[in-house]
Amino acid sequence: MSAADLAGRPGLLARLTPGPAVRRLLRNRAFVAGLLLFGTVAILALLAPWISPTDPNRMAVRFRFREPSWDFPFGTDNLGRNMVSRVLWGGRLSLEIGLWVVMLNAVFGVVLGAAAGYFRRLDGPLMRIADALMAFPAVLLAIGIAAALGPSVATVVIALSVVYVPRTARVLRASVMVVREQDYVQAARAAGAGDGRILFRHILPNCMAPLIVQLSFVFAYAILSEAVLSFLGLGAAPTTPSWGILIAEGRSYIREAAWLTVVPGVAIATTVLGLNLLGDGLRDVLDPRLKVDA
Template sequence: MTDIATRPALSEGSKFLRRFLKRKTVAFGVLILTVFVLLAILAPWVTPYSPSKLSIVNRLKPPSGLFFFGTDEFGRDVFSRTIFAGRLSLLVGAAVVVLSALIGVSLGLLAGFFKQFDTPIARLIDAMMAFPDILLAIALVAALGPSLTTVIIALSIVYSPRLARIVRASTLVIRELPYVEAAQALGISTFHIMTRHVLRNLLSPILVQGTFLFASAMLAEAGLSFLGLGVSPEIPTWGTMIAAGRQYIGQADWMTLFPGVAIVLSVLSLQMVGDGLRDMLDPKLRKDL
């Protein structure tokens, strides 16, 4: 009985996965993202050197069999630092998505379901989205002080209005549907209606928007680190590596080339995955696939 019950679910899941990976751009994005995640998880075992190990004798060495991506101005292995910097970027992106989802979904549900909260929350969302994301993030980090925790909090505050606006707009529509009115007439608690009837129907847009926020958070973290407003300088990040390599462009181009390529590939792969999810989860777009 268990096999019979689970077989349809498994077939639906495999069917969705096949259709999702059918597009070459989506499959490429999933492949690149998987490689980055595996490298981040296995970083201590796949890197030949410590990312903080200094070797002045080997400073500014070009890429070779000994140093795959060359070395920086302190003789540190650029390949090892790039891998460990990717681990930090993925951590920041994941943390920002989770925290901004908690803030944005909560505000969006309150604004969309309760009319008395709609106007003040909507005006707050509009006010926050009136500022450019990076400028608001810089202001928050400068006010709170540069650190990994500060960067995550600042970016979560910056990106939560995006989710809040989407959730609010969808909740305003779902709130008026007959099944929600029927649940209210039956005396079901408001919390149960919001979580089981409203939020469940919002998972698709939240998931799609989450992939785009992941990419934006990684790019913003690199930008803040490049400006010296990110984590501590001794911790390798793609932004600090590019900032350090600016002084050696023309002499040691690999110092900026490989971290820059890592940023482009990671952000591009997330955008591809997000586009694929949007096309698969949107009924209107799914008909065209």
């Protein structure tokens, strides 16, 4: 594929999202509900530096363990830190980790899945490795990797990527194998097109729907798993509040100050529910046959 060939084409986005699909999406209730839930959370987290009332780590011993009230809608923790700020900032970190995992899945899941689905010789070895990784319970594998690498944000991202990339690669491999047999792929080969052109021009653009659906689920599971890892002390450094860390910190006071665990818990639940609804809606509209089991 030459550079001249790449220039002057309709934009990639225009090619991936045809008009009718978007309109059908907006008529899908699950998608719209998911978009509203997740969109609200994402916007609030994004705006955290401007809308949070205080620094998330600012302590005020006078205001320890305040119940939710007009002044402190989500209460305060054992050091008097405002939970509104902490949840907003925690959302930033949780979503950031989720986004990293999604991006790594998009890159490695697509590369490995396309390689396995398109080149028959790579299929066996790659899928056996994927089988081995998928034989571990997802969270257990993540715990093992995170424990081995030591707690940090990068550790969490790597651990969760190792867990979810094989699953994404599987989904992509399956759709590549279907599209590979289409007549238009044969036609391209008959015209003399090479593997690169066939993959990037014919196969991958027609595998986008299941990939997008899969990535929306990976996002949800990544946020959930990040909370689990943080709760177990394998997540980011405790001074950086992610939702999982907030729950872990609040655990000690769960009888006296339940809001410390309930509020971040509800935030996680809302986000994951939103993303799952979003994914369900995407699946119904883009790819009704696909059932994802991440």
